Amino acid sequence: MYTTQMDAARKGIITDEMRTVARKEGVSAEKIRELVACGRVVIPANRNHKGLDPAGIGEGLRTKINVNIGISRDCRNFDIELEKARTAIDLKTDSIMDLSSYGKTHEFRKKLIEMSPVMIGTVPVYDVTGFYNKELDKISADEFFNVVEQHAKDGVDFMTVHAGINRETARRFKQNQRLTNIVSRGGALLFAWMELTGRENPFYEQFDRLLEICEKYDVTISLGDALRPGSINDSTDAAQIHELIVLGELTRRAWERNVQVMIEGPGHMAMNEIAPNVVLEKRLCHGAPFYVLGPLVTDIAPGYDHITAAIGGAIAASCGADFLCYVTPAEHLRLPDINDMKEGIIAARIAAHAADIAKGISGAREWDYKMSEARRNLDWNCMFELALDPEKPRRYRENSIPENDDTCTMCGNMCAVKNMNRILKGENIDIL
Template identity: 65%
Template sequence: MKYRTQMEAAKKGIVTKEIAQVAREERMEEQELLQLVAKGQVAIPANINHKAIHPYGIGQGLRTKINVNLGISGDCIDYSAEMDKVKLAIKYGAESIMDLSNYGKTHEFRRKLIEMSPAMIGTVPVYDAVGYLEKELSDITAQDFLKVVRAHAEEGVDFMTIHAGINRRASEIFMSEKRKMNIVSRGGSLLFAWMKMTGNENPFYEYYDELLDILREYDVTISLGDSLRPGCLEDSTDASQIAELTELGCLTLRAWEKDVQVLVEGPGHMAIDEIQANMKLQKRLCHGAPFYVLGPLVTDIAPGYDHITSAIGGAIAAASGADFLCYVTPAEHLRLPDINDVKEGIVASKIAAHAADIAKGVKGARDQDIKMSEARKKLDWDTMFDVAIDGEKARTYFESVPPKDKHSCSMCGKMCAVRTMNKILNGENVELKSEK
């Protein structure tokens, strides 16, 4: 029995090798996962041309996945530096990498990325359109945009952010609102500008069926972009955001009708007390499709520390139903992140995802924490470093001020509570002054 996409296979009751692998790694029965993929509540982005991919599932009942953004910009043209970031992302277990390159030889960089990366690869085709087509924005046609989508699909991109929800209806609501931060989505702002300059409807909305046909051909998952996401706390959960989200719900159903898998992208900046309601609203309006969030950043005043504001929001979002976290680095709002920023962003996002999985009761989520507790009880430092999310950093901290007693650290020394309890429960005396 033939099939084009993971969703079509699932609807026909076919357990693909990707579904089988995801089920095994997530400790889920194949038939349970099959039903979730068929209903669109789990997506397995895996382009037929991405041969190096390690398939991952995103959605209900699965571990929260994280995405790492990178890519070339006009101010930072260093392909080797970006490839170093790719290798770092893979080393630290990022399940997804988005190439947001918008300058130079994007095709060559993307081809190398797809050839070597086991992580899912995502792109935003509208970023690449100006450079790829060598045209000014206002001169690009609807068919030109679709041409870039096809090029990315043929190369092996697993999912694409497509800002199809910012149509004329949503744009009119945005224009009437007078937001604090207007549109902060790069792709959304470009399409809004294109619509204003040409007088045309959003090409990805107007030619949505043609777009879906391209994505279906290569089993590319559509990530429905949130052009009108809030870029500051004052704009969160406003009419513009909800209007676009309503459009994304309709577009989700149209994609599923063509067996195209869907992710729905979510808010950027949002106060803590609004996050849970937003997650539930998205799941309701978008029919349970996997939710992919940038942050949310829970305050606007921490440039240089936005990996922390994002991790706080991401943990709450994922615990409340989000399935996929886009990392944020300390360089957010300030510059293109360097490799150290990338590491900080990955680790913060991994912590948020893991904390949420524990809260959601995902199978196996507590296993590492249990191993860490057992190692700490034994004061087994090597095992602690092996289990830690960033064992290299933990070891460096520990060894930077070596303890006199190997069974403690330099914080507590012989007064270490764990050491004290191990001794006293083992029938030994605790003599702090005389012990050597």
């Protein structure tokens, strides 16, 4: 018998989930077992998530992406958010995080888990005030943990828990002034709770209690970066690094209980700081998988932050980050609609795939080679089938039909590909 995927791996047991991940990644099941055993790969798979098609996150595996959805006070339509989830699954997201913070969150979460074959994550602290209908300073430590256990019981595969922002980390934050303070929603809530109550963060103070819940249901902990930078001015500062050190210590404690761990990473950061931050995380957190939001490499592009995030995500993943949280054009502006979500997914998948090419992930380059062959052959249908998003290039082609089928309306008979194919065959070309 085993309690978690890590427990099984350390006992030499190859689980069905490990076999599934091995098949998807094109590596041996024994290799997956070894990586799970040492914490460098996680397989978030709550035993109560019955319809899950497991995936692995971590060293040597394809870079995964996450999509955020959820109901809020201003946007509480279940049907819209569930439609987003279905669309995200169709667009091949690897994970969905339910960030619901208002209303019938339990009902929504249950529906989402029942219909989703991809892993589901949550941030339980978002749910606490609505669950108890209490102001933040009236919530007890027990009530925080009750919500965590409810999420675990419902079948959530991984949870973001901001256990690294303790009173000492908060002191360092206050002593080192930032331009944008704390931008993590969960981090800000727990910082405010500590300030209002004068007490220690319950997730840090009673970390063993959290581990007990995660071990019971095999929930992967995603240790949240409460002090992630919210602007390029604030990146890699004393508070961020101090929290990362704490997260490394908590990682070892979790592994002692056979609880799987991911580490969440910075949000806004200049490009030249990304690679050193990945090295720091891998070093200080003992090779645990790294889950990053972006990073957004500039702060001046509201409405286009899916692009700023994709640039940072590609760099981070090429340097060793394992999991990218998508960012949409609506970031910082509103709850994304389904079109925003699609743009965010495609941008994140491009970033992940570009990084996989650089990391030498099996099959990544071959996909590109097949596309290049289709382009050389001017095989438009094959190009569409290979495209990451087949619908958009097909629509572009249909909206601007060329005179000759073997060209496009940009180059026409001056098409370099067409003319090179003919010249190399010894044929004549007809430009005019």
